[in-house]
Amino acid sequence: MPPETTGRAIFISYRRDDAEGEAGRLFDDLVRAFDEKSVFMDVAGIQPGSDFRKAIDQNVASCGVLLAIVGPHWASITDAQGNHRLENDNDFVRLEIASALTRNVPVIPVLVHEAKMPSADVLPENLKDFSYRNSVELTHARWNSDVALLVEALRSYVHVAKEHETEPIHATVPVQLPPPQPPQPDESASAKSRTPLFAGIAVAVLLAVGAGVFAATHHSQQPAQTAPSPVPAPAPVTPPAPESAALTPFIGRWQNTAQLTPKDSLLRLVVSNGGSQMLVHAYGKCEAGPCDWGTQPAIVDGSKAVTSAYQLRNNPQEVQLERSATLTLEPSADGLGVTITNSYQDAGTHPPGKALTYTFARATGS
Known part of the structure:
Protein backbone atom coordinates (compact mmCIF):
# COMPACT_ATOMS: atom_id res chain seq x y z
CA MET A 1 0.00 0.00 0.00
CA GLU A 165 -3.68 18.03 19.09
CA THR A 166 -6.02 21.01 18.85
CA GLU A 167 -9.72 21.81 18.74
CA PRO A 168 -11.66 22.60 15.55
CA ILE A 169 -11.46 26.33 14.81
CA HIS A 170 -14.57 28.16 13.64
CA ALA A 171 -14.35 31.96 13.36
CA THR A 172 -17.41 33.35 15.13
CA VAL A 173 -16.07 36.82 16.03
CA PRO A 174 -14.40 39.50 13.90
CA VAL A 175 -10.64 39.12 13.63
CA GLN A 176 -8.60 42.07 14.98
CA LEU A 177 -6.16 43.06 12.22
CA PRO A 178 -3.08 45.29 12.80
CA PRO A 179 -3.48 48.91 11.63
CA PRO A 180 -2.32 49.51 8.05
CA GLN A 181 1.13 51.03 7.60
CA PRO A 182 1.05 54.67 6.31
CA PRO A 183 2.34 55.05 2.74
CA GLN A 184 5.99 56.08 2.47
CA PRO A 185 6.43 59.62 1.03
CA ASP A 186 7.87 59.94 -2.43
CA GLU A 187 11.24 61.77 -2.18
CA SER A 188 10.90 63.64 -5.49
CA ALA A 189 7.38 64.84 -4.69
CA SER A 190 8.55 65.97 -1.25
CA ALA A 191 11.36 68.05 -2.71
CA LYS A 192 9.05 69.81 -5.15
CA SER A 193 6.58 70.78 -2.43
CA ARG A 194 9.00 72.40 0.06
CA THR A 195 8.42 76.01 -1.13
CA PRO A 196 4.65 76.09 -0.59
CA LEU A 197 5.18 74.25 2.68
CA PHE A 198 7.51 76.95 4.02
CA ALA A 199 5.10 79.67 2.86
CA GLY A 200 2.26 78.00 4.72
CA ILE A 201 4.32 77.80 7.90
CA ALA A 202 5.12 81.52 7.70
CA VAL A 203 1.46 82.45 7.34
CA ALA A 204 0.56 80.24 10.30
CA VAL A 205 3.19 81.95 12.49
CA LEU A 206 1.89 85.44 11.61
CA LEU A 207 -1.67 84.43 12.42
CA ALA A 208 -0.59 82.99 15.76
CA VAL A 209 1.25 86.20 16.72
CA GLY A 210 -1.76 88.32 15.79
CA ALA A 211 -4.07 86.17 17.85
CA GLY A 212 -1.76 86.50 20.84
CA VAL A 213 -1.73 90.31 20.66
CA PHE A 214 -5.53 90.42 20.39
CA ALA A 215 -5.95 88.17 23.42
CA ALA A 216 -3.56 90.30 25.50
CA THR A 217 -5.43 93.57 24.81
CA HIS A 218 -8.99 92.26 25.06
CA HIS A 219 -9.41 90.38 28.32
CA SER A 220 -12.71 88.57 28.49
CA GLN A 221 -15.03 89.56 31.34
CA GLN A 222 -16.42 86.04 31.46
CA PRO A 223 -15.06 83.77 34.23
CA ALA A 224 -12.70 81.13 32.97
CA GLN A 225 -14.49 77.93 32.12
CA THR A 226 -13.07 74.79 33.67
CA ALA A 227 -12.54 72.01 31.16
CA PRO A 228 -14.72 69.02 32.02
CA SER A 229 -12.89 66.05 33.45
CA PRO A 230 -12.66 63.19 30.98
CA VAL A 231 -14.95 60.28 31.78
CA PRO A 232 -12.87 57.11 32.15
CA ALA A 233 -13.72 54.36 29.71
CA PRO A 234 -15.36 51.33 31.31
CA ALA A 235 -12.98 48.49 32.02
CA PRO A 236 -13.33 45.55 29.63
CA VAL A 237 -15.46 42.74 30.97
CA THR A 238 -13.60 39.46 31.24
CA PRO A 239 -15.85 36.43 30.79
CA PRO A 240 -15.77 34.07 33.75
CA ALA A 241 -13.44 31.12 33.34
CA PRO A 242 -14.95 27.63 33.49
CA GLU A 243 -15.12 26.24 37.00
CA SER A 244 -12.45 23.65 36.29
CA ALA A 245 -11.85 23.08 40.01
CA ALA A 246 -15.38 21.73 40.37
CA LEU A 247 -14.72 19.24 37.56
CA THR A 248 -11.38 17.96 38.88
CA PRO A 249 -12.81 15.12 41.04
CA PHE A 250 -14.68 13.77 37.99
CA ILE A 251 -12.01 14.10 35.27
CA GLY A 252 -10.14 10.96 34.23
CA ARG A 253 -10.56 7.38 33.05
CA TRP A 254 -12.68 5.13 35.27
CA GLN A 255 -13.17 1.36 35.36
CA ASN A 256 -16.12 -0.52 36.88
CA THR A 257 -14.94 -2.57 39.87
CA ALA A 258 -17.96 -4.94 39.79
CA GLN A 259 -17.82 -8.46 38.41
CA LEU A 260 -19.96 -7.85 35.34
CA THR A 261 -22.30 -10.41 33.80
CA PRO A 262 -23.29 -10.29 30.08
CA LYS A 263 -26.50 -8.46 31.05
CA ASP A 264 -24.66 -5.74 32.93
CA SER A 265 -24.07 -2.69 30.84
CA LEU A 266 -21.53 -0.13 31.99
CA LEU A 267 -17.84 -1.03 31.76
CA ARG A 268 -15.75 2.16 31.78
CA LEU A 269 -15.97 5.96 31.51
CA VAL A 270 -13.76 8.69 30.10
CA VAL A 271 -14.64 12.03 31.71
CA SER A 272 -13.11 15.20 30.25
CA ASN A 273 -13.43 18.98 30.41
CA GLY A 274 -15.01 20.16 27.17
CA GLY A 275 -14.32 23.84 27.97
CA SER A 276 -17.83 25.05 28.76
CA GLN A 277 -19.14 21.69 29.96
CA MET A 278 -18.11 18.28 31.24
CA LEU A 279 -18.20 15.40 28.74
CA VAL A 280 -18.73 11.73 29.66
CA HIS A 281 -17.80 9.02 27.13
CA ALA A 282 -19.30 5.69 28.22
CA TYR A 283 -18.45 2.14 27.16
CA GLY A 284 -20.69 -0.83 27.87
CA LYS A 285 -20.21 -4.57 28.13
CA CYS A 286 -22.76 -6.07 25.78
CA GLU A 287 -23.47 -9.74 25.15
CA ALA A 288 -21.29 -9.76 22.03
CA GLY A 289 -18.44 -7.84 23.70
CA PRO A 290 -17.58 -4.19 24.45
CA CYS A 291 -19.84 -1.56 22.89
CA ASP A 292 -19.60 2.21 22.63
CA TRP A 293 -22.40 4.22 24.24
CA GLY A 294 -21.06 7.50 22.88
CA THR A 295 -20.45 10.86 24.57
CA GLN A 296 -22.93 13.06 26.45
CA PRO A 297 -22.51 16.38 28.31
CA ALA A 298 -23.04 16.44 32.06
CA ILE A 299 -24.24 19.18 34.43
CA VAL A 300 -22.42 19.47 37.78
CA ASP A 301 -24.77 20.16 40.69
CA GLY A 302 -22.91 20.33 43.98
CA SER A 303 -21.08 17.06 44.55
CA LYS A 304 -22.90 15.22 41.74
CA ALA A 305 -22.98 15.37 37.94
CA VAL A 306 -25.87 14.17 35.77
CA THR A 307 -25.45 13.35 32.07
CA SER A 308 -27.85 13.86 29.21
CA ALA A 309 -29.57 10.69 28.00
CA TYR A 310 -27.64 8.08 26.02
CA GLN A 311 -29.76 6.62 23.20
CA LEU A 312 -28.78 2.94 23.31
CA ARG A 313 -29.33 0.66 20.31
CA ASN A 314 -26.73 -2.07 20.90
CA ASN A 315 -29.02 -5.08 20.51
CA PRO A 316 -32.43 -5.87 18.95
CA GLN A 317 -34.25 -5.47 22.28
CA GLU A 318 -32.84 -1.97 22.83
CA VAL A 319 -33.81 -1.03 19.28
CA GLN A 320 -37.37 -2.26 19.82
CA LEU A 321 -37.80 -0.62 23.24
CA GLU A 322 -35.83 2.54 22.31
CA ARG A 323 -33.81 2.43 25.50
CA SER A 324 -32.36 5.62 27.02
CA ALA A 325 -30.05 5.85 30.01
CA THR A 326 -28.73 8.71 32.15
CA LEU A 327 -25.74 8.51 34.48
CA THR A 328 -25.34 10.20 37.86
CA LEU A 329 -21.70 10.53 38.95
CA GLU A 330 -20.62 11.20 42.54
CA PRO A 331 -16.94 11.14 43.63
CA SER A 332 -16.17 9.60 47.00
CA ALA A 333 -13.22 8.34 49.01
CA ASP A 334 -13.72 4.91 47.39
CA GLY A 335 -13.67 6.22 43.80
CA LEU A 336 -16.58 7.32 41.65
CA GLY A 337 -20.15 6.24 42.33
CA VAL A 338 -22.12 5.79 39.09
CA THR A 339 -25.89 5.30 39.04
CA ILE A 340 -27.61 4.17 35.81
CA THR A 341 -31.25 5.16 35.32
CA ASN A 342 -32.97 3.49 32.36
CA SER A 343 -36.10 4.60 30.54
CA TYR A 344 -37.98 3.28 27.52
CA GLN A 345 -40.14 4.83 24.81
CA ASP A 346 -43.20 2.79 25.79
CA ALA A 347 -43.19 3.06 29.57
CA GLY A 348 -46.63 1.40 29.75
CA THR A 349 -45.47 -2.01 28.52
CA HIS A 350 -41.89 -1.73 29.75
CA PRO A 351 -41.58 0.53 32.81
CA PRO A 352 -38.13 1.68 33.96
CA GLY A 353 -36.26 -0.81 36.09
CA LYS A 354 -34.62 0.07 39.38
CA ALA A 355 -31.55 2.29 39.23
CA LEU A 356 -28.23 0.42 39.28
CA THR A 357 -25.28 1.84 41.22
CA TYR A 358 -21.65 0.82 40.73
CA THR A 359 -18.32 1.94 42.16
CA PHE A 360 -15.69 2.91 39.59
CA ALA A 361 -11.95 3.15 40.26
CA ARG A 362 -9.47 5.30 38.38
CA ALA A 363 -7.84 3.38 35.56
CA THR A 364 -4.08 2.90 35.67
CA GLY A 365 -2.31 5.99 34.38
CA SER A 366 -5.40 8.21 34.66
Missing part, protein backbone atom coordinates in the same frame (compact mmCIF):
# COMPACT_ATOMS: atom_id res chain seq x y z
CA PRO A 2 1.34 3.49 -0.71
CA PRO A 3 2.95 5.03 2.38
CA GLU A 4 0.68 8.09 2.33
CA THR A 5 -2.41 5.91 2.91
CA THR A 6 -1.09 3.93 5.88
CA GLY A 7 -1.81 4.40 9.55
CA ARG A 8 -4.89 6.59 9.18
CA ALA A 9 -6.72 6.45 12.51
CA ILE A 10 -10.12 7.80 11.34
CA PHE A 11 -11.78 6.43 8.19
CA ILE A 12 -14.64 8.53 6.75
CA SER A 13 -17.11 6.58 4.58
CA TYR A 14 -19.85 8.45 2.67
CA ARG A 15 -21.88 8.58 -0.53
CA ARG A 16 -21.15 11.46 -2.87
CA ASP A 17 -24.80 11.68 -3.95
CA ASP A 18 -26.00 11.68 -0.36
CA ALA A 19 -23.72 13.70 1.95
CA GLU A 20 -20.58 14.85 0.11
CA GLY A 21 -20.73 18.39 1.54
CA GLU A 22 -21.04 17.26 5.14
CA ALA A 23 -18.30 14.65 4.70
CA GLY A 24 -15.89 17.27 3.34
CA ARG A 25 -16.72 19.72 6.12
CA LEU A 26 -16.24 17.05 8.78
CA PHE A 27 -12.95 15.98 7.18
CA ASP A 28 -11.63 19.56 7.47
CA ASP A 29 -12.70 19.79 11.12
CA LEU A 30 -11.08 16.46 12.02
CA VAL A 31 -7.83 17.40 10.28
CA ARG A 32 -7.74 20.58 12.38
CA ALA A 33 -8.54 18.65 15.55
CA PHE A 34 -5.96 15.90 14.99
CA ASP A 35 -3.75 16.03 11.87
CA GLU A 36 -3.97 15.19 8.19
CA LYS A 37 -2.26 11.82 8.62
CA SER A 38 -4.92 10.73 11.12
CA VAL A 39 -7.89 11.07 8.75
CA PHE A 40 -8.62 9.03 5.59
CA MET A 41 -11.54 9.97 3.36
CA ASP A 42 -12.50 6.83 1.39
CA VAL A 43 -11.47 6.62 -2.27
CA ALA A 44 -10.11 10.17 -2.30
CA GLY A 45 -6.88 8.75 -0.88
CA ILE A 46 -6.52 5.73 -3.22
CA GLN A 47 -3.91 6.15 -5.93
CA PRO A 48 -4.91 5.66 -9.59
CA GLY A 49 -4.23 2.11 -10.77
CA SER A 50 -4.60 0.55 -7.32
CA ASP A 51 -7.11 -2.25 -6.68
CA PHE A 52 -9.74 -0.28 -4.74
CA ARG A 53 -10.96 -3.43 -2.95
CA LYS A 54 -7.52 -4.15 -1.50
CA ALA A 55 -6.86 -0.48 -0.81
CA ILE A 56 -10.13 -0.11 1.10
CA ASP A 57 -9.50 -3.28 3.11
CA GLN A 58 -5.94 -2.22 3.97
CA ASN A 59 -6.97 1.28 5.01
CA VAL A 60 -9.83 0.00 7.14
CA ALA A 61 -7.49 -2.53 8.76
CA SER A 62 -5.10 0.26 9.77
CA CYS A 63 -7.72 2.65 11.17
CA GLY A 64 -8.93 2.90 14.75
CA VAL A 65 -12.51 3.87 13.97
CA LEU A 66 -14.78 4.22 10.92
CA LEU A 67 -17.28 7.08 10.60
CA ALA A 68 -20.15 6.20 8.26
CA ILE A 69 -21.85 9.41 7.08
CA VAL A 70 -25.54 8.56 6.60
CA GLY A 71 -27.86 10.96 4.79
CA PRO A 72 -31.58 10.51 4.07
CA HIS A 73 -30.90 8.58 0.82
CA TRP A 74 -27.94 6.51 2.02
CA ALA A 75 -29.71 3.13 1.70
CA SER A 76 -32.03 3.93 -1.22
CA ILE A 77 -29.63 5.38 -3.82
CA THR A 78 -29.66 3.37 -7.07
CA ASP A 79 -27.23 2.94 -9.96
CA ALA A 80 -27.89 3.69 -13.66
CA GLN A 81 -29.80 0.40 -14.02
CA GLY A 82 -32.11 1.21 -11.10
CA ASN A 83 -30.56 -1.30 -8.69
CA HIS A 84 -29.84 -0.31 -5.10
CA ARG A 85 -26.13 0.28 -4.71
CA LEU A 86 -26.04 -1.57 -1.40
CA GLU A 87 -27.00 -4.74 -3.30
CA ASN A 88 -23.78 -4.51 -5.32
CA ASP A 89 -20.97 -6.56 -3.75
CA ASN A 90 -18.43 -4.01 -5.07
CA ASP A 91 -20.22 -0.91 -3.77
CA PHE A 92 -17.54 1.22 -2.08
CA VAL A 93 -19.64 2.05 0.98
CA ARG A 94 -20.65 -1.58 1.46
CA LEU A 95 -17.02 -2.72 1.13
CA GLU A 96 -15.82 -0.12 3.65
CA ILE A 97 -18.37 -0.82 6.37
CA ALA A 98 -18.36 -4.60 5.89
CA SER A 99 -14.57 -4.65 6.16
CA ALA A 100 -14.71 -2.68 9.42
CA LEU A 101 -17.42 -4.91 10.90
CA THR A 102 -15.52 -8.06 9.94
CA ARG A 103 -12.33 -6.75 11.59
CA ASN A 104 -14.18 -5.53 14.72
CA VAL A 105 -13.16 -1.94 13.95
CA PRO A 106 -15.54 0.42 15.82
CA VAL A 107 -18.14 1.81 13.39
CA ILE A 108 -19.95 5.05 14.30
CA PRO A 109 -22.94 6.05 12.12
CA VAL A 110 -22.98 9.85 11.69
CA LEU A 111 -26.49 11.02 10.78
CA VAL A 112 -26.92 14.22 8.73
CA HIS A 113 -29.94 15.99 7.18
CA GLU A 114 -32.23 14.42 9.83
CA ALA A 115 -31.49 10.93 8.48
CA LYS A 116 -32.63 7.84 10.40
CA MET A 117 -30.69 4.66 11.02
CA PRO A 118 -31.49 1.99 8.39
CA SER A 119 -33.18 -1.12 9.76
CA ALA A 120 -31.51 -4.51 9.42
CA ASP A 121 -34.11 -5.77 6.92
CA VAL A 122 -33.02 -3.25 4.24
CA LEU A 123 -29.32 -4.09 4.59
CA PRO A 124 -27.34 -6.91 2.94
CA GLU A 125 -26.26 -9.78 5.16
CA ASN A 126 -22.73 -8.48 5.82
CA LEU A 127 -24.07 -5.05 6.90
CA LYS A 128 -26.95 -6.09 9.18
CA ASP A 129 -24.88 -5.49 12.34
CA PHE A 130 -24.49 -1.87 11.22
CA SER A 131 -28.12 -1.16 12.18
CA TYR A 132 -27.28 -1.86 15.84
CA ARG A 133 -24.40 0.62 16.10
CA ASN A 134 -25.02 3.62 18.36
CA SER A 135 -25.16 6.74 16.16
CA VAL A 136 -24.35 10.44 16.53
CA GLU A 137 -26.05 13.33 14.74
CA LEU A 138 -24.53 16.41 13.08
CA THR A 139 -26.88 19.32 12.39
CA HIS A 140 -26.26 22.61 10.57
CA ALA A 141 -27.69 24.61 13.49
CA ARG A 142 -25.39 22.96 16.07
CA TRP A 143 -22.52 21.91 13.82
CA ASN A 144 -19.69 23.34 15.96
CA SER A 145 -20.94 21.85 19.23
CA ASP A 146 -21.90 18.54 17.59
CA VAL A 147 -18.42 18.21 16.06
CA ALA A 148 -16.77 19.16 19.36
CA LEU A 149 -18.56 16.28 21.09
CA LEU A 150 -17.61 13.90 18.29
CA VAL A 151 -13.95 14.98 18.44
CA GLU A 152 -13.89 14.36 22.18
CA ALA A 153 -15.36 10.89 21.65
CA LEU A 154 -12.78 10.08 18.96
CA ARG A 155 -9.81 10.86 21.21
CA SER A 156 -10.04 7.38 22.73
CA TYR A 157 -9.52 5.86 19.25
CA VAL A 158 -6.94 8.24 17.78
CA HIS A 159 -3.30 8.37 18.80
CA VAL A 160 -1.48 11.44 17.50
CA ALA A 161 1.52 13.42 18.68
CA LYS A 162 0.78 16.08 21.30
CA GLU A 163 1.97 18.91 19.07
CA HIS A 164 -0.83 18.10 16.58
